[in-house]
Amino acid sequence: MADTDTPGTTELRLGTGSGIVTRRILNTPLRDALPSEIPIIDVADVYSEDVTKRKAVAEQVRAAAMNTGFFYAKNHGVSEDMIAHTYSTMLDFFHQDLDTKIKADSANTPDHMYGYRPPRSQILSRDEGVDVREAFFWHYDPPRDGESERTYPEYMKGRMTSDQFEDKFKEALVPGLRAALNDYSMHFTKLAHALTRTFALSLDLEEDYFHTAIRHPEVSLTANYYPPIAKPPTPSAASEVSIGSHTDFQFFTILSQDDVGGLQVITREGQWIRAPPIPGTVVVNNGDYMQRITNDKYISSVHRVHNWSGKERMSIPFFWGYALSEKLVVLENCVGEGEEKKYADIGCQEWVEWRMKDMMALNAEA
Ligand SMILES: O=C(O)CCC(=O)C(=O)O
Ligand SMILES: [Fe+2]
Numbered sequence: 001m002a003d004t005d006t007p008g009t010t011e012l013r014l015g016t017g018s019g020i021v022t023r024r025i026l027n028t029p030l031r032d033a034l035p036s037e038i039p040i041i042d043v044a045d046v047y048s049e050d051v052t053k054r055k056a057v058a059e060q061v062r063a064a065a066m067n068t069g070f071f072y073a074k075n076h077g078v079s080e081d082m083i084a085h086t087y088s089t090m091l092d093f094f095h096q097d098l099d100t101k102i103k104a105d106s107a108n109t110p111d112h113m114y115g116y117r118p119p120r121s122q123i124l125s126r127d128e129g130v131d132v133r134e135a136f137f138w139h140y141d142p143p144r145d146g147e148s149e150r151t152y153p154e155y156m157k158g159r160m161t162s163d164q165f166e167d168k169f170k171e172a173l174v175p176g177l178r179a180a181l182n183d184y185s186m187h188f189t190k191l192a193h194a195l196t197r198t199f200a201l202s203l204d205l206e207e208d209y210f211h212t213a214i215r216h217p218e219v220s221l222t223a224n225y226y227p228p229i230a231k232p233p234t235p236s237a238a239s240e241v242s243i244g245s246h247t248d249f250q251f252f253t254i255l256s257q258d259d260v261g262g263l264q265v266i267t268r269e270g271q272w273i274r275a276p277p278i279p280g281t282v283v284v285n286n287g288d289y290m291q292r293i294t295n296d297k298y299i300s301s302v303h304r305v306h307n308w309s310g311k312e313r314m315s316i317p318f319f320w321g322y323a324l325s326e327k328l329v330v331l332e333n334c335v336g337e338g339e340e341k342k343y344a345d346i347g348c349q350e351w352v353e354w355r356m357k358d359m360m361a362l363n364a365e366a
Contacts, residue, residue, distance in 0.1 A: 011127075014125065041061060077191065083256050089177055091312075093173065098118065114162070115169065124246045125245040127245075136222065137222050218348070251321045262308070286300050321348070324348045
């Protein structure tokens, strides 16, 4: 991080949904999240026939989304066995040697939607050093989606499918990888559709308000593999991080993690807190689209990972967004009396390109 120049705080520069911004982080030590900061929400009732019950979940989601922007979802309905199977398949992949894994280098796939990213090949936060994580990117395959329309919208046509990816990079993959990741994606797509309705209710909108935006959702997931890193003697001595401070680009993210821990989140006050694994839950967090359309009522929270456990760690975030052909428009009911819209309407495609450019600009800084 940059040198401390205000007593009690340290500056952190971030590529965010609003361009490059500087955040003041409290110098108080990292601590566990309080339940009031990252609550556990029982989401079983998002599938209830009773709208009163669905609204009761939405009330809790609203409180979490307006506070730290993270919550743990329990009773989410996604099979723990399916998640465990995906983790063991992905570990088989990551345990191969680098020469094999790099044969599925994501740099060789069109638009970098699929495949492997080697360790120490990215810096998400210039102030924190290089990201040690290895990653494997996967993309949504519309014909396999049981919830959305099983057709490709025009702009997705010509994209690589998971079958084509598997055919091309067979040598680097392990048995069952495509099936496991497609299965994972399908199950979380169902949950994401339900939570989209919950987020709509939480914003006092019609439950299907976002239906058009996510009829052809832009979906990806990443298997993150984090070898352990050494804890630096002082935070300012750090030259590497498991994954540097960032916000997620899209609408919201649903993250599964193993039992190792290492995820950290910044509260609205600028305090770093731990979001440790809680068995049977997944973590749900607001993304940049959410912050933008809610005029900053729901924030896209900054998070990172330090795997100081001495053990390997894995997580699989599922990134859920509008179709790139959609627009991000500030919701009228999120603009309070005497307030103004902070953001102009923007197409998702344009926004993502702009956001990537900001991220690169930050990386290019000395
Ligand atoms: O590994 C984690 O817990 C978080 C990963 C993450 O934030 C990401 O991949 O965007
Ligand atoms: Fe993230």
